[in-house]
Amino acid sequence: MxxxxxxxxxxxxxxxxxxxxxxxxxxxxxxxxxxxxxxxxxxxxxxxxxxxxxxxxxxxxxxxxxxxxxxxxxxxxxxxxxxxxxxxxxxxxxxxxxxxxxxxxxxxxxxxxxxxxxxxxxxxxxxxxxxxxxxxxxxxxxxxxxxxxxxxxxxxxxxxxxxxxxxxxxxxxxxxxxxxxxxxxxxxxxxxxxxxxxxxxxxxxxxxxxxxxxxxxxxxxxxxxxxxxxxxxxxxxxxxxxxxxxxxxxxxxxxxKSEEFLTFSAVGASGVVVNLGIYTLLTRSVGAPLEIASPVAIELSIIWNFLLNNVLTFRKRASEASFRTRFIRFHVVAGIAGVVNYAILLLLARGLGLWDIGSNLVGIGFGVLVNYFLNSRWTWRESCIPSCGDRAGQLPPQSS
Missing domain, CATH: 3.90.550.10 (Spore Coat Polysaccharide Biosynthesis Protein SpsA; Chain A)
Known part of the structure; x- marks a missing residue:
């Protein structure tokens, strides 16, 4: 614009x-x-x-x-x-x-x-x-x-x-x-x-x-x-x-908004691979319980997704926020999405007794949606559009 x-x-x-x-x-x-x-x-x-x-x-x-x-x-x-x-x-x-x-x-x-x-x-x-x-x-x-x-x-x-x-x-x-x-x-x-x-x-x-x-x-x-x-x-x-x-x-x-959305989706898909790969490695090879393996996998996929989104998905957006601020915001948002992911995993795997890998995949899907909406509107938010009434001395609204 x-x-x-x-x-x-x-x-x-x-x-x-x-x-x-x-x-x-x-x-x-x-x-x-x-x-x-x-x-x-x-x-x-x-x-x-x-x-x-x-x-x-x-x-x-x-x-x-x-x-x-x-x-x-x-x-x-x-x-x-x-x-x-x-x-x-x-x-x-x-x-x-x-x-x-x-x-x-x-x-x-x-x-x-x-x-x-x-x-x-x-x-x-x-x-x-x-x-x-x-x-x-x-x-x-x-x-x-x-x-x-x-x-x-x-x-x-x-x-x-x-x-x-x-x-x-x-x-x-x-x-x-x-x-x-x-x-x-x-x-x-x-x-x-x-x-x-x-x-x-x-x-x-x-x-x-x-x-x-x-x-x-x-x-x-x-x-x-x-x-x-x-x-x-x-x-x-x-x-x-x-x-x-x-x-x-x-x-x-x-x-x-196909270009941005598709890029974000591709980054998110790579994050799913990172999340599931680390989770599977920790639970199957290391023997870690899912209560530990899932948060670790989520944290590493958060860092992975931030780096790719910063250089690919939102590279065209002008942002006043520093790299550090964007990272902190992304982490907060991803943390919220991670909580959603983790809660759904526990609900399905522990509460309903479903397959843990499938339950984790469902949790990841919901987490990705939360992640996208919050980050596109906050972490890499576009500059606010001022209006005629934003400053003193401008035209007041009229009525007939």
């Missing part, structure tokens, strides 16, 4: 020809909301001298007449566009909208925005100003310093924070605070680089898949704190299927 900067107020630079910023607006049963939202969006045009605003409504054949409301507004505003299709989910709507915008509207910027009035159009000038000055991905962040979700219940906030933590920790995304935000400004050229066919998620997990794909293509990212209120009209469309897809998508994102 390319570099990240903290936002400062930047001077406006006049352009002789306005470029286009296309807001892709998926809708399903949002007739009341779009009638309010679209005028609010175009009311911000005067604050955006560099870009001409266009809105592309992607309606999934809403039965409440959303498309009819949009068509009536199109008669008075040529910058409003509409495409319709069958209801296939938020992700499919966005992909359809992206392709249509890129093919027919020649945008410089593409923005994502919800139609339910939870995203404040007052932030559009800020997003576009940042995009003009080098940021290819601007994220409206509920969880960056200065952002807020004032009407979230404790349960809803906990679920949102947990989901973002899982994407960073298990999915391997950089430390972006709001990985699932649906309020973004993206350079069109960056979207053109993306493999939209990889974004197979149809529901709300599309946002995390898209974020990963944008970062994979070297997005220069900044988060802007936003206030995220409750819906004024209509109902949330987040379903159980969306939540299940979100969990599955985390693993899809992780496996997409």
């Amino acid at each position: 390319a570099g990240h900067r903290v936002y400062r107020e930047l001077p406006h630079i006049g352009r002789t020809c306005m470029q286009r910023a296309v807001i892709v607006l998926p809708t399903y049963n949002e007739a009341e909301n779009v009638a309010v939202l679209l005028p609010r969006i175009f009311a911000r045009q005067e604050e955006i001298p560099s870009h001409e605003l266009h809105v592309l409504v992607v309606d999934d054949s809403s039965p409440d007449g959303t498309a009819d409301v949009v068509r009536a507004m199109m008669a008075d505003n040529p910058n409003i566009h509409l495409i319709s299709g069958r209801k296939k989910g938020l992700g499919e709507a966005y992909k359809r909208g992206f392709r249509h915008a890129l093919d027919t509207l020649d945008p410089d910027l593409i923005l994502e925005m919800d139609a339910d009035l939870q995203h404040d159009p007052a932030m559009l000038p800020v997003f576009i100003d940042l995009a003009r000055h080098g940021f290819s991905l601007v994220i409206g962040s509920r969880f960056a310093l200065g952002g807020s979700t004032p009407n979230f219940s404790l349960r809803r906030r906990a679920i949102s924070l947990l989901g973002n933590w899982m994407l960073r920790f298990m999915g391997g995304l950089p430390p972006i605070r709001d990985c699932t935000s649906g309020f973004r400004c993206i350079k069109a050229d960056l979207i053109r680089k993306c493999d939209l066919s990889f974004l197979s998620t149809k529901g709300y997990s599309f946002q995390s898949s898209l974020l990963f794909e944008l970062i994979r293509n070297q997005a220069r990212v900044i988060e802007v704190p936003i206030v995220f209120p409750d819906r004024i009209s209509g109902k949330s469309k987040l379903s159980f299927a969306d939540q299940s897809e979100f969990l599955l998508n985390i693993f899809k994102i992780r496996f997409r």
Whole structure:
């Protein structure tokens, strides 16, 4: 991922020809909301001298007449566009909208925005100003310093924070605070680089898949704190299927990082050989009991895995930590994984009376998983991405 900067107020630079910023607006049963939202969006045009605003409504054949409301507004505003299709989910709507915008509207910027009035159009000038000055991905962040979700219940906030933590920790995304935000400004050229066919998620997990794909293509990212209120009209469309897809998508994102994951797996496999070889030698040739042989084998495999991961798996990661600090962190993490390994071995071999070699192999498998997730997110952690609200004197969140 390319570099990240903290936002400062930047001077406006006049352009002789306005470029286009296309807001892709998926809708399903949002007739009341779009009638309010679209005028609010175009009311911000005067604050955006560099870009001409266009809105592309992607309606999934809403039965409440959303498309009819949009068509009536199109008669008075040529910058409003509409495409319709069958209801296939938020992700499919966005992909359809992206392709249509890129093919027919020649945008410089593409923005994502919800139609339910939870995203404040007052932030559009800020997003576009940042995009003009080098940021290819601007994220409206509920969880960056200065952002807020004032009407979230404790349960809803906990679920949102947990989901973002899982994407960073298990999915391997950089430390972006709001990985699932649906309020973004993206350079069109960056979207053109993306493999939209990889974004197979149809529901709300599309946002995390898209974020990963944008970062994979070297997005220069900044988060802007936003206030995220409750819906004024209509109902949330987040379903159980969306939540299940979100969990599955985390693993899809992780496996997409193939080079690092495969290298780590190869190192882990060599560590298994070291662990089992030493364990077998100690128990069969030396006669050591498994209570001694297993910890020794685990310790030596920890050192082996650290050395190989440091020079192979994570060699491309810039780390401020010294070799000694990384070794200590790796040892702590591997120690935790070792405890998991050892506990499972004892449970299966001593508690259930199963074959000790097979039991140790099962314990090693669980230990490797713990080892990978903790080390990729802590020992060789990538630098944290600051946001607009991280320092004093920066732009506060706005509300309408």
